[in-house]
Amino acid sequence: MVQSFKKFGFAVLVTVFGAFSVNAQSDLMWKIDKAHTSVNFSVNHFFSSVTGKFTSFEGDINFDRNNLKSSKVDFTVLINSVNTDDKKRDEHLQSSEFFDVQVYPNMTFKSTKVEKKSEKEYSVYGKLTIKDITKDVVLPMKITGEMEHPMMKGKIILGVLIDTTLNRTVYGVGTGDWATTMVVGDEVRIQIPMELNRMK
Template sequence: MFKKATYITLAAFLFTAFAAFTTIDREATSWQVDKAHSTIKFTINHFFTPVTGTFDDVDATINFDPENLAESSLDVSIPIESVNTRNERRDNHLKSEDFFNTSEWPNMEFVSSSIEQTGENQFVARGELTIRDVTREFDLPFELLGVMDHPMQENTRVAGIVANAELMRNDFGVGVGDWAATAVVGNKVDIELQLELNASN
C-alpha cells in the first residue's frame, strides 16, 4: 500500500511539473520593432497615377512564434501624424477633417484575434482594423523572412516580416464630402509593412 501511494504521489508530481513546463514553453516570443530599419508604405491613385507615401512611426506589441501560433498576437498602432508623402501641404490635408481628422482620431490600429499558417513561412493575422471611428474585420497576410542571432547585439535575435494587404478608404470614412468621390483620389489603398524585429534570448 505504501509503495502504491508513493507511485501515485510521484506520478502526480511529474504530471504537475510537466504541465508547468508546457505552460512556460507555450509563451510566444515578444518582439520589438526596430523603427530605424522598418517601413510602412501605402500606395493610392491620384487620377491615374499611383502615389506612394509612408507612415514614419509605429507602436506595436508583437508576440510571435511560428511553432506556437495559439499564443501569438499582433497589436499595431500607427500615429497618423507621422504620414509622409514628401509634400507638406498634402500631408496636412490628409491629417485634416477631410480625411483622417487626426484631432479626433490620431491613430489607426490593427489588433489580431488569431494567426494562422497558410504556407511555408506564410501566415495571416485575422483581427480588426480601426481607422477614424470605424472598425472592420481585416486579414493581414505576412511572410516570415527569417530569424537569426543578431551578430552585433549579444543575447538578441533578429527577425524580418513583410506584410501586404489592401483596403478601401471609403469603407473607413477616409475622405468626406467632395473627397469621398474617387475620380481624383482613388478608393483602393495598397499597404506594405516591412518590419525588422528584435527579441532578447
C-alpha cells in the same frame, strides 16, 4: 484518505503550473527595430501613384511558429506622423476631410488569431480600427528571413512583410468630394517591412 487527497491536490498543482510554464516559454515577444521598419502606403491620384508613410508607430508582437494559438499582434499608428513629402497634402490628409486627426489620432490593429499558410507565409486575422470604424481584416504576413545577429551575441533577428490593400472609403477616409474615386482611388496599398529582434 486525507493523504490520498493531498497527493491528488499536489498533482493538480504540478500539472497546472507545468502547463503555465510551457505556455510562458512558448510566448516569443519580439521587439520592433524602428530604424529598420516602415509603414508605407500608395494610392492612385488620377493616373499616377502617390506614396507616403507613417513615421510614428508602436506594436507588441508575440509570434511563435510552434505555438500560433498564443501568438498575437497589437499595432498602433499615429496619424499625425503621415509624410508624403508634401506639407500641404499631409495637412489635408490630417484634416476632417480625410483622417480627422483631431478626433481620431490613431489607427489600431488587434489580432484575433494567426494561421499558417506555408513555411514562410501566415495569415493574421484581426480587427482594424480607423476613425472609430472597426472592420475584420486578414493581413498576409511573409517571413523574409531569420538569423542570429552577427554583431550581437544571443540576439535573433526576424524579418517579416505585410503587403495588402485596403478600401479607404469603407473607413470614411475621404468625405464630401473626396469620397468619390474620380481623383483619389479607393484601394490603398499597404506595405510594412519589419525587422524584429529578441534574445535567444
